Amino acid sequence: MFSTFNQESFHSICDTLAAKDADLKRIIDNYGYPPMWSRPNTFESLVHIILEQQVSLASALAALNKLKEAVQEITPARVLQLSDAEFKACYFSRQKMAYTRCLAEAIFSGQINLEASENTTDDEVRQVLISIKGIGNWTVDVYLMFVLQRADIFPSGDLAAVLAFKKLKQLPKETTKDMLISLAEHWRPYRTVATMLLWHFYLSSRGKTISLPL
Incomplete structure (x- = not known):
């Protein structure tokens, strides 16, 4: 089975994540909710x-x-x-x-x-x-x-997400991909939305806005 999210549930999922992770809550407090990036299935x-x-x-x-x-x-x-x-x-x-x-x-x-x-x-x-x-x-x-808006994906190969994760959690630069994957387990079953918050943090902390996924 798989779970999905949509525009109606997006902010609620962000709030659920914020309630279990103070660092994600700080992103929302400082920069607001992230855009819900999406593209058609084409x-x-x-x-x-x-x-x-x-x-x-x-x-x-x-x-x-x-x-x-x-x-x-x-x-x-x-x-x-x-x-x-x-x-x-x-x-x-x-x-x-x-x-x-x-x-x-x-x-x-x-x-x-x-x-x-x-x-x-x-x-x-x-x-x-x-x-x-x-x-x-x-x-x-x-x-x-x-x-497909699947709710529980952590793209461990995405450089921006990885950099944002390390900065948000004040992790050493040499933190391994396996360690990040393990830490991201805390965000199940909404790792996709947690990653959107990471991207939002990555862009906003650099004064950038963009309407497309990384």
Whole structure:
């Protein structure tokens, strides 16, 4: 089974987390509630997440918008018609060009059914998506959190979340990923919303606001 959250339950979950973790409460007290970042369950959203791998959000969005200009509507069929040169003109690296094509082929052929993922468990979604070249755990985590709105995901591979976690809890820089995963257990069954609070802290403490997930 899996649990989800929505706009109606989001603030209530934030309050539940704040009641059990004084550090999370301090984020809300200082900066207010975080945005409830979300994206539609579409091929375009997954392409966007792939583009965000290891680059700035601004760079990823620029490439996505350029792709949208080129094909009008970002669908597997239209993307598969693009040449290498056309992809490059949309600021796609050779790697991300290959990843996007692999994803488009998987959806176009029926290997992946994004609509069906809404009714499958987190582990099942991960198993299917991670079989596609270029999709790793971070990409699956973001898809689960922001597209499917699964409530209990901690993206241990996300640099901003990790940095915010260490700063919030005053942890040593050398704190391991396994230790963070263990500490995040305290936030079950709402680790996704706890991570949104971490991102909110990361951005707000730097005077930044953004309407997209990291």
